[in-house]
Amino acid sequence: GAVVSQHPSRVICKSGTSVKIECRSLDFQATTMFWYRQFPKQSLMLMATSNEGSKATYEQGVEKDKFLINHASLTLSTLTVTSAHPEDSSFYICSALLGNTEAFFGQGTRLTVV
Amino acid sequence: EDKVVQSPLSLVVHEGDTVTLNCSYEVTNFRSLLWYKQEKKAPTFLFMLTSSGIEKKSGRLSSILDKKELFSILNITATQTGDSAVYLCAVRVYGQNFVFGPGTRLSVLP
Numbered sequence: 001g002a003v004v005s006q007h008p009s010r011v012i013c014k015s016g017t018s019v020k021i022e023c024r025s026l027d028f029q030a031t032t033m034f035w036y037r038q039f040p041k042q043s044l045m046l047m048a049t050s051n052e053g054s055k056a057t058y059e060q061g062v063e064k065d066k067f068l069i070n071h072a073s074l075t076l077s078t079l080t081v082t083s084a085h086p087e088d089s090s091f092y093i094c095s096a097l098l099g100n101t102e103a104f105f106g107q108g109t110r111l112t113v114v
Numbered sequence: 115e116d117k118v119v120q121s122p123l124s125l126v127v128h129e130g131d132t133v134t135l136n137c138s139y140e141v142t143n144f145r146s147l148l149w150y151k152q153e154k155k156a157p158t159f160l161f162m163l164t165s166s167g168i169e170k171k172s173g174r175l176s177s178i179l180d181k182k183e184l185f186s187i188l189n190i191t192a193t194q195t196g197d198s199a200v201y202l203c204a205v206r207v208y209g210q211n212f213v214f215g216p217g218t219r220l221s222v223l224p
Contacts, residue, residue: 006156034211043202043216044157093156095212102148103204103212108156 002028004096006106013084013113021079021109023094029074030096034103035067038091047092050077084113116141118205118215126221131193135218137203138185147179147186150202152217157202160188193222 003026013019023033031052036044048058048069056069066088068080077096081088089112095103121136137147146164150157161170163179163186170177174193179186190197200217207213 009155041219044214046211046214049211102159102162103206104159105150105156 002026002096002098002102002104004094004104004106006094006109008109009107010110011112013111015085015113016083018080018082019084019111021081021092021094021111023077023079023096023106025075025096025098025104028096028098030077030098031074032097033071033077034095034097035069035077035079036093036095038093038108044093047079052077081111084111086113089113116205116207116213118203118213120201120203120215120218122218123216124219124221126223127193128223129194131222132189132191133193133220135188135190135201135203135220136185137187137215139203139205139213139215140184141205141207141213143208144181145206145208148204148206148212149177149186149188150204152200152202153198160201190220193220195222195224198222 005024007022033050035047046059047062048056050056050069050071052071058064071077093108094106118139148162149160161177166181174191177188198221200219202217203215204212
């Protein structure tokens, strides 16, 4: 299957700082990538849809100024959590769309804000 | 509002048992249905289904879609402890993203 690499897998940061998470499609080009957040024992919650070369589409209730998404190339999308707070601590997962049908996930990033 | 429902939400079986996981959906502009397995980290892709009645198989796992009744099942035969995971069902709709179900947490006891 297609490979999507997400980095870092785990990060701890101080309140008020910003954290950048990268999502790369290693063996295919992805014009569309998705960013999800997952709370313990819950399903994936879509945060935003990232399209290469254009602005991301954010889901209702997701602050676009807090969760900055950049999809500058066909193989890389980044999510930056700005001015992080403890309530932003969560598991963030990206997925990349292959051939406009199948989506493959990155390994996820566990963010802890202290 | 698009919705995906999975049942059961939780299931405990013993090794060697066969399990059937259910996924039903109510969406506009259905495109495909996907099954994922999620262990400790991110989901891994299992199957994508687009046509009714065509079974997809991979080892002990199989899945089928019924677009008339709007559901899919995922079967796992001769379960092993390594099958313990959360199984997620997602529906892709045209023009939008994926709608995920809540998942079924499967525990396989030795």
